[in-house]
Amino acid sequence: MTTIGSYLAVATDLTRWRAVAAKAPDVAAETNYFKANIAKATSIDALLKDRRLFNYAMKAFGLGDRLYAVGMMRKVMAQGVANSGALANTLRDPNILAFAKAFDYAGKGAGVVSGRFAESVAGRYVEQAMQAQQGAQNPGVELALYFREQAPQLTSVYGALADKKLLQVVQTALDISPRTSTQPIDTQARLLKAKLNIDDFKDARKLDAFIARFAATYDMRSAGTTPAAVTNANAILYGASLADSDGPVGVDISLILRRQNALRGF
Template sequence: MDTNLRFSMLNRDLPGAKDRTAKDPIIAREVQYYEENFSKVETVDDLLNDYRLYTFVMKTMGLEDMSYAKGMVRKALVEGTEDPKALANTLNDKRFRELAEAFPFNKDGTIKGKFDWDSKALDRRMALWSNTPGQEIDDVDRLAKYYQLKMPRDVLFSTQILADPALYEIITVAFDVPEDIINGPKSERIDWFDENIDIEELKKPAELKDTIAKYRDNLEVREAERTKGIVEQYIQVNFEEEEGEQNDGVRLALNFQRTGGNITSAYEILGSPALYQVVRTVLGMSESMVGTDIDNQAAVINEKFDIKKFQDPEEVEKFVKKFVILYDAQNGTGGAPTVQLFAGNPIAGISESALTAVNALKFGG
């Protein structure tokens, strides 16, 4: 079956097609293993040393071909993306940045989400009283205890909440404080808290318990949504891989359909072999360009196509449609050779019907 027809058939019921992949026994077992074991990861080495978890994560992020580079992966994970000089931000390969954002770790190698009870900003008495000597107490339970001890005893102003990591953690999660406020200037955070948080009300016994309940519920919802997103991406990658075993053009088209809207520069295209093959095919970039100066290749892409157009889903759809038609023309049953399109002799080796279909798909101005 040709690329264009198969791609069109799949798009008539993508959820159903992916559901069939999800029910594959091998894939279902790996999903179950991830769901049951990732919550036990406390350090980056826990992840790197668990072959099944590590393989699952790398495949999910489209980095299976880089699984051997554990040192590089470790560096990307622990450095994160906040520092512009972090490894993930300096690579043309956007996949490493996506990996670091999806699986955040602290610089000391501990996974983000584990609370820093050694922080000097905490009330040391409350940190001590919230602990249970001789036992391992869960962060969520300890934070709840700390909050219920600290809030009614000492808190009078919003600035005290912002200055205390434990109180801030509880309230930002319990009240779904927007990310732009959490990451914004201190003055904006103070204004938001003053407008939305009634401290005297929160200190009442019933409200203390209610806030903790909302905190626990929201944490569970966030973790469930995060896990669901990771699992769906893993299934999608496997779905694309399975289609690629029959027709690599379909795999490339599905991948571009999923990720094309996130492209912001020509260098991101050049950093991904899958994206580059689609773009090179549609823009008629010759095989001889592969491996040449990267800045020159980026300039050619920018000259032929405005990358900003990928922000429009309709433009991504048209780009993919052009690709599947041209992929069939170049790799179909007739064995048409690779040709340069839109330059030189653009119709060499391509049938009149294929050329007509391609030309009908005009990109936006």
């Protein structure tokens, strides 16, 4: 199955796939521990002292690749989000900002972990776990699901540049070489601004169209010696171009599904 086909199979039944992820033994064990113990983390030090809680929280906010950055996250939480010069606001990373808003010890004190806080964080963790499970079958599907969740929250291209997964999707969809990441950040930002309107991702139809473009290009790049995969991906991309009335976005996802089904003989 193509990346777009696999992605749509999950995206149209997210409740089911999240439930599957939540029941996985490792996910269930970590979630139960978090819910049972997070109320004890009434300060930054308490959260950081229990590395199991801290790691769960980091993974829930898409920061699993930065578990080592304890010192930085201490500063993020200590400075809060109220001041525009706070670290969370200047790093331009939407995941770090979301983490800082949730674990706002600077602004809320011990009240951070009150109410439905544990359920909210657990929901994020399960979402990340579900995406990772899909990624084990097809990394492109994980990227597409992650982009679907995170892209609407972007406020500038700098947010995409600060997130490796978001950037990979954008570079793939727009056929931008990963080597551009070695350029100065402002140079990269100008390049993306010339090719991309971040506000388009707040429109569900345009977001779907961009993901479809990414998926088709991803399959073409990773198809290798599988001619059928290349043919399918080309057909999807061709279908996208036929429906494209607003530049890089504006594809009707149903058209893509119809073209995929026709290729399979459905």
